Every structure is written in C-alpha cells, then in structure tokens.
Amino acid sequence: MDSLIIKEGFPLLSFLIFFPLAGAVVLLFFNGEKFARYWTLAITMITAAFSILLITGFDTTTAKFQFAEVHNWIPQLNIHYILGVDGISILMVLLSTLIMPLCILASWRYIKTRVSQFMFSMLIMEVSMVGLFTSLDFVLFWVFWEFMLIPMYLLIAVWGGPRKDYASIKFFIYTLGGSVFLLVAIIALYMKNGTFFIPDMMWHHYSMTFQILVFLAFFLAFAIKVPMFPFHTWLPAAHVEAPTAGSVILASVLLKMGAYGMLRFCLPITPQATFLLAPYILGLSIAGIIYGGFTALAQHDMKKLVAYSSVGHMGFVTLGIFVLNIRSVEGAIIQMLNHGVTTGALFLCVGMIYERTHSRELSVATGIGKYMPWYVTFLAFFALSSFGFPGTNSFIGEFLILAGTFQANKFLALAAIPGAVLAAAYMLRMLQKIIWGGTNNPDQSYLKKHDLGIREIATLAPLLLFVFWIGLDPQPFLDMMHHSVVNLITQLNFIQQQAPHVASAFMR
C-alpha cells in the first residue's frame, strides 16, 4: 500500500463516482422532460467542477496514486474498495467529467423520446467511467468495466438509428466476449498474489508462459475496446447507430478505456510478455492506421468517416504505447486526450448537421459553408486538428509518437507516415465538400436561418479551447503525466535488463 497517498477528509473520488449515481436515482422518481434535462446538466456540471479540484490538489512530482481511499469490501477474498489516481488516470477522469456536460447539451433537442431515461443512462454512464479510471482494485475495476455495458447498450439500442438492434447487440457481445478471459486472468493473478490490489500485482517475475497467457487475455479485452484492427468491426456500426451523445462518449471515453487498460495492466503486470509481443502489436497498429485511413477515405456517410478515422487515430495511440519509450508513451496519452477532444467534437458537428438535414450523407451536406459560417468555422478547426495540423492538439500527440518511434525503429515510423497523409486526405475531402461544394444540388439555402445557436456554440467552444491549449502549450498536460510515465518506462526497462533472455529484436 506504499504506492498510495491516502486522502484524508473529503472523499473526492468517491464523490465523483456516487454523486451522478444519486442524481440518477432522483431521475427515477421525478421524470419530467424539462426537469430531466436541467437536472442532468446541473449534476454533470457540478461533477465537472469538483473534478477540477483534482488538479489543484494533484502532486505532479510523484508517480504514486493520489487521492487514495481504502475500505474493506469482501474480506473473504481480500477484495477492497480502493480508489486513486496517478498522472495517467487523472487525465482520463478529467476527460470523462468535462465531456459529460457537453454531451448533455448536445442531446438537448436531439433526444425527444424517453428523455428522463436517456439522462438516467447518461448519468449511470458517468458513474462507470469515473469508477473505471479510478479503481485500483481489480474486482472493482471489473465491476465498472462490465457494468458500463448496460447504459451504453441502452443508449444505442433505445435512441439509436435504424440498425440499432444489430449495432447494440454486436457492441455488447463483442465487448463482453472479449473480456471473458480478462476475468480468468484477474482470478489467476489473484491466485499468484493473494490480492486484487492492482499496484501489488505489478513488476513481478511471473513465469513467461503465465505472462504470455495473461497478456493475451488482457490484450484481447483491451484491443476490442480500443478497437485495434482487426477487432474494430463493432465500432463503425455502434458509432453510426448511436445518438450523438452516445457517439461522443463512445469515442471520447470508451475507446480510451482500452488504451488505458494496456498502459495500466499490460505493461506493468506482464512486462516481459509485452517486450516479446510488442512487435506484433506494433504491426497491428500500423495496419490499423493505414486501414482506418483508406476506409475513411471511401466513406460517404460522415459519421462512418469519423468512426473509421478513429480506428486510425487509435492505431497511433497503440503504436505510441508499444514503442515503449517515454516520449512515445507521453505522446500516446496526449493523443488519447486529443482523440477525445477532436473526435468528440467532430461527432458533435456531424450530429448538428443531422439535426438540420436529417441525413449524414456527405453529398447532402455539400456547400453548407455558404449558409452556416459559424458551423463550418468550428468544423474546419476540428478537421485540421484531426489530421494533426501544426498548432492544434493532434500535432503534438502525433509528433511525440512519431519522434519516439523514430528513436526506436525508423522503418516503423516511416510506415506510419502514410497514415498521417491519409488523414489529411479524408478530412480535407470532407471539408472541401461541406464548405465549398456546390450549393444548388441539393438546395441548402433554408439552412441560412439555422446556423449554430448559443447552446451549440457553448457545446463546441470548450472543445476548441482544448484543441489550441494542448496544441500551443502542451507542457501542463505533459507535466501531469510525466512522473507516472517515467516510472512506468524505467521499471519496464529495469525488468527487461534483469531478464536479458527476452531480447527484443525490433528494438535495435
């Protein structure tokens, strides 16, 4: 337990988990539509405001887990209720809590049926997201990991598009099926260590076979969540059918859970297996980057385009993680944030068009630029950010990842470059059609009166702020995670030096 800094007094992390839950319970009893909207907005805003307190109290000079809370839960099996955040998870928690109010705002008019149930699902979603990123006990983690499927399933299945049945069931079964072995791996680790406390499972010299099996169990679960090529097929379906807010949560937070899982579990718990299997995962990452780029280029449905671009972007993230040096991992974490901000924003933009034209077809949205200047301004910045234009957030992330990759293996970095080019191609193609495309076919002049309202600007503006903040001054974000990442990589290299027989050929 010496890896924890216990928080005395107000249990901030528990508050962030249970406050939305309390808000959701209230919605069970009072379910007027208007009330549900304002209530949920208020709850998520308060949660977001309290999560800011995490930053002020966070000590960036240590890699330990902070704000920790420890309580007994199931003594028979040595299961505890342990929460805590380090430099990696605090960013994920903030991403989740800050994006929630924007999702509520985006659903303000989009969701017309069963509003209070929708808001209930959203709040439950927030509970499980924050819980997942803060839990330091594997059983607690698992509880949130699985529980999250219920609200997400409902968001897609109830408020989704025409193929919602197919998409929601595919999402549920894919994710649940992938994590079946994760549960077995968790129990197996418990047998070795006698505890479910995650930091106590890290940096042990388990036998190589054991490590590989556990790694594969982890990897399958997390790769599906990321999703890595070739486990990505649930993603376009789920994204396309989900309501806007569902897509945003899916892209901004859920996909991060996979990458977070790799950072938190694969690397520290099975380090030698990581070194052994990293080349294959890097290969899959490159395949994902290229594949995501090409498929995005071929899409006519804007939401599908953004969904496939996610596959590419997350390919960069897994590339950064498994190159296993400080620069690339920091880049990967920044890229996780970027993807949350930028792709979330792009989904919001697509949703705003859909609300007006009731179509997501690129051909129906051509030439909107002439009538909706505000809208396309936002869209343009987010699209530029998406392909890593200098000055925007993704540039920092992709640059760090590529720089780290160059350091490790030049061929690998060169192989990833086409992905960045493809990203520019599909984003600029979309921008060109939407902003400067022909305005007469179809006639979009009725949109003149329907440029963004204040609510919509308020939804997009904070995301734009982060696009430039991370893009122009990434240092505060890097400072936050720096010690945790350094600790991770140092320990990893230390373990590898102790076991020279796992020489990794690719790290020349």
Place this chain on the structure above:
Amino acid sequence: MAMAILPELSLLTAVLAFFVLSLSKDLNSEQIKNTAVGFGFVTLFCTVISLHQQASMFFGSYQVDLFTQLFKLMIGLGLFFVLIAGQNLKDIELSVRPEYYMFFFLSCFGLMTLVSSVELITLFVSLELSSFALFLLVPMRSDQKGLRIQMEAGIKYILFGVIASGFMLYGMSYIFGLTGTTYLKDILPGLKNVASQPAALFAVVMVLVGFFYKLALFPMHFWVPDIYQGASNETTGFVATVPKLAAVALLIRFILLVPGDAHILITLLIVLALCSMFYGNLIALVQTDVKRMLGFSGIAHAGFIMLGLLTMEASGYATAMYYIAGYVFMNIACFMVLSNVSQQGENLAIEDLNGLHKRQPLLALVLAVSLFALAGIPPFIGFMGEFMLLTGALRHGYLLLVILAAVNAGIAIYYYLSVIKAAYTTDPEGRPDVLIDGLTKAAGVILMLLIALMGILPSRLVALADSAVRAIM
C-alpha cells in the same frame, strides 16, 4: 421444541386451512389469495425467528441447526415472493385453487423437512412428499386450447421424477447394505471403512442423481423444457426456484459423505457441469418461448453451481448456497414479470414482451435487472456469485473448467439480451398496458434491491453460509 420446527408447523397449518377451504362451495378468489400470501408471510416470519434454533428430534432423524435453518429461511423467502409473484393464478380455475395452494404448501413442507432430514427414510419420505405435491400442481392448469399440454407435462414430470427416485432408492439400498444404517452420521464412518470399494462411490453417486434431477443438471434435465412450458406461469415460477434450494442443500449433505478418494466424483461433476452449461446455453439461444428459455438457462446455472460443490470444501459449498439463493431471487423476479404480463395466463413468446417499458415501466425494470443479473453483469448477485465460484474453482487448479465456464457466461448474454431488447427498445404495437397492484410493486422493488445489494455486499452472507456449512461438516 415446537420453536425449532415453527416454519414446518406454520406450513402444515396452511395446508390444513386450505384443505378446509377446499370443502367450501362458495369460493372467493380474493380471500384465497389473501390467505395464501398471509400464510406465506407467517412462514417467512417463522423461519426468521427460528434461524438460530438448535435441535435434534424424532430419534435423531431430524436435525435443526444453522445449515438447515438458513436453507429454510431461503425457502421461506422464495415461497413468499413466489406467492406474491403468482398471486393471481390466472390460469388455474377458481374451483381448484384451494387444492392448488394446499399442494403448494404441502410441497414446501416437504422441502423444509427435506433439508432437516438426516436419516435416509425420513429423507426419502420428505422428498416424495415435496415431489408428489409438485407433480399435482402441473396438470391443474386449465385447458385453454384443447391440446392438454398440461397433462402431457404432468405425466412427463411424474415419470421422470419416479425414475430419478428409483435411482436414488437404488443408491440408498447400496448405502444401507454397505453400512447397515440409515443415519447419515453413522453412514459417514461406515462408508470410510469400505472406501476402497467402488460400490461406496457408486452408491453416493446414485443418490446424487436424484438431486441432480431436482436441480435439473445435465443429464437429468430432460423434464425441464416441457414442464416449464406445460405448467402455468405461476407453477413454473415455483418449480423453477424453491425446490432447487433443497436440492443444493441435499447435494452438499451427500457430497460430504463421499468416502476416500473423491477424484472420480470430481471428474464426474466437472463433466456434468460443463455439459450442463454448454447444453443449456446453446439451446437457450434459439428459444422463442420465454419460459423454455428460462428453463434452459436454469440448466446452465445448475452447471455453474457444480463449480462450487466440486471444490469439496466449506467455502465452495458456501458460495454455492449464496449463488443458488441469488438464482432463486433472479428467477422469481423474471416469473413475476411473466405472470403479470400474461393476460389470461397463456405462455409468452419473447415478442409478447415488446414495449414493456411503456406498458409497465416497473416490471420492465425488474425484468432488465434480473436478466442482467442472470447474465452475470456486475454489480448484481449473478456476477458476484459467478465470480466467487470461478475463484474457488481456480484455487483448486481447474483452469480449463474456469475458462470454459467464463466462455459460457459470454454465450449466455445473447439470449438474455434479446429479451431485454424486446422489453426496452420496441414499441407496444397495440399490446395492452399491464396493471399491477401495490403488493406486486413492493415485491418487485424489494426483489431488485435484493438482487443488487446481495451482489454489492456479499461478505456477510457468504460468511453466514460458511458458518452454516461448517456446522454440518
């Protein structure tokens, strides 16, 4: 003395009361219903206050200790909720309702004496008492379509039941032959003396078969789908839940008797558990009748319970107890929804649940919670039970078993999800609203809370079950 068998006495009173009621010509459905629920509550109350009784009665053939009383408490709870869930008896004619409840309570009485029996003859009589009363409940369903499926189901139930009893008696005769006694406490050392002979193990396995039948474990599951389908919703709600508690209690008792090297028995249980899970889950995938689906899911869950029993240690048995209790609540919750949604007591196909979220939001929520719990999604009891069973099995090194069991949890989600999908994502399409009374609402909320809280805070319950099991070891 009477204090120790208070729950049994209360059930007997109920049986007599309904016997008297059945003589009356002038039947009032409200009165019958209220009497039944009232007796259910009294019995539950009796099981609670006699929880910590200790006694050995009737020449040592009847044992009252924490183990038996805990099971009686679970039976009492199950009974009470089954009575509320099926209080309307839509498909049972008014003229036979007093008899229905008479046999219902008699069956419960049999189950309660069963968990307390520690002598083979007593045990057999109790088992038959509970079974035969149950056999009679099935054909009491009124004949709606002239197909007489309830008769078919009743006959099948009896025939399969009698065969299972035959196996069991056969095994008991071996036990008596080998040890010369019918008292379990003497059988244990008696069997140890002959542990080297295969007959000893054979005898115990034969007896276990009888309880596998009650629990619906592969290959003694044949009766399940047809009886579930043929019996009325309310009857199925009872058949599918409460008797399984007693079955687990007796399985624990008899597995404790296994002499010497238990290796063969464990292998057998592993095989049966896996067959049960795969068979139940794979066949459930294609069911359209909700009751049949729940029947196959029950077969799969019976396999899961074996995971606890085959560890052959107190914590494993305790987890099995915890799991079966959760299973009973989850299933009663499902059957409560079915009984209430069904208009005239007809069987429901999955699409008959369409739009339930509009027709009756509370029942839709109850259904969703219980099905997610059955599927093993946290934080409900279904998950916690499954997790503990897997942990216990892996502690003994049954890695392959655990992996395959986990795979099964993945398979099962599909059919549970298809029911939830119907209830939550579709429109009613002209299906009528479902009206429920306050008692059902309260019971629904309590069941949901039980399913959630038992899953979130399991440690006390498992500790209690653990000390109960240690009391008989």
